[in-house]
Amino acid sequence: MYDSATRRHALAHLAAGRSLNSVSRATGISRAALRSWRDHGIEPVSRGASPLRTDGAAYPYLLGLYLGDGHISGNARGVYALRIACGTAWPGLIDACETAIRAVRPGGAVFRVPQQGCVQVTSTSKQWPVVFPQHGPGRKHERAIALEEWQQEAVAAHPWDFVRGLVHSDGCRVTNWTERTVSGFRKRYEYPRYFFTNTSADIRRLFTDALDLVGVSWTESRRRGPARNVSVARREAVALMDLHVGPKY
Template sequence: MYDIATHAHTPALPRTRRTSAPCPRCRPVSALPDDTAAYAYLLGLYLGDGCISDHPRGGQYLRIACADAWPRLIEACRSAILAVQPTGSACLLQKQGCVMVTSYGRHWKCLFPQHGPGKKHERAIVLESWQQEVVDAHPWEFVRGLVHSDGCRITNWTTRVVNGERKRYEYPRYFFTNVSDDIRRLYTGTLDRLGVEWTHCSRGGRPYNVSVARRASVALMDLHVGPKG
């Protein structure tokens, strides 16, 4: 939820060629990243657990925090970064309980204009028109990135009395938790377009949690999103 990163233990600035690869957003011939599906997924990850920080000698670091418990998520994040910036690199920096998937580049702010000082939920988060075009073309990739960053798939249970006997029933459920009203609206708005039913689950009167629990909607989420792995 933060867009501020310290420079402690910052990797050395990579050596760059005299002619660096053009930015897909700065090129006059293209307004979109080459791999728009990978970008939609990475956008979801960034809005959930990503930040961008300036390097003192130019360029920026994109960092996505991924919990150690999800090694396949770490690799999926790394693959998405390399697909969006194929001439760059993505290294894994171990932190307590998580890995920071980190990539240096000179145009990460171009690709993620939602970057800004402070916490994401304290400022407006609005997609630019070209980003919305990407999300409209790859809505499930965007939802998958959001769920893989700030969501989870869990098994809930309840009991019912049937013929005088109390029985336990289990059912799967997806949760998405984010303090930013704007990011939650991006998530629920995309779910609406995909035909996924959802509800808000308030805690202390604050609707930070979005739940998908109806069987048909969970089946759609299982088909296109699935657990973090």
């Protein structure tokens, strides 16, 4: 067993960009142990508890929800609460969020805390800042947001789940319409499109990088204030989004 200081020291080397092989040779710690700390947290797991899992589709989805509508707060005992705000208009989203949290934190308790217009889906763990290293002081759009190498690998393995999580947090599917005169008659045409709106340029870039990865074309435009919209409007791109993401429900 390694103490917490040793684990933090090893994880700091990984966070600085060194490979598993390099850190293993320098410290004498096995690659398996290093990978486990990187993926599931550095705190020793107590008997009967389960480590957090980042190796499935649930984690990229939960990561998308966290980057959009989530935050982490800690207490003096080093226990952190992950809270994802889900609008009460979409009960299916609340269920999907809870399911994802339970998959990432198997065996842990999940609470639904009602607030005006939303439900805070909440779970506590000492490991949340490790699996969500984007946690930090201040608002997300006021600091740099980038994925660690292992998070990039998780997103690359399940890109649609990441896209779906971002859309389910700060995105929407809408139906626009227009009228045209055809053979002397006015006809109404409706067409669906997806929007993702976020103030953070870094988070928007993570979204558009994932769209590029799955072959979905997009455009970006400014709204009022600092936020920008990422729009998916081409018919074939919307069809892909409908197949893999769909509207909130």
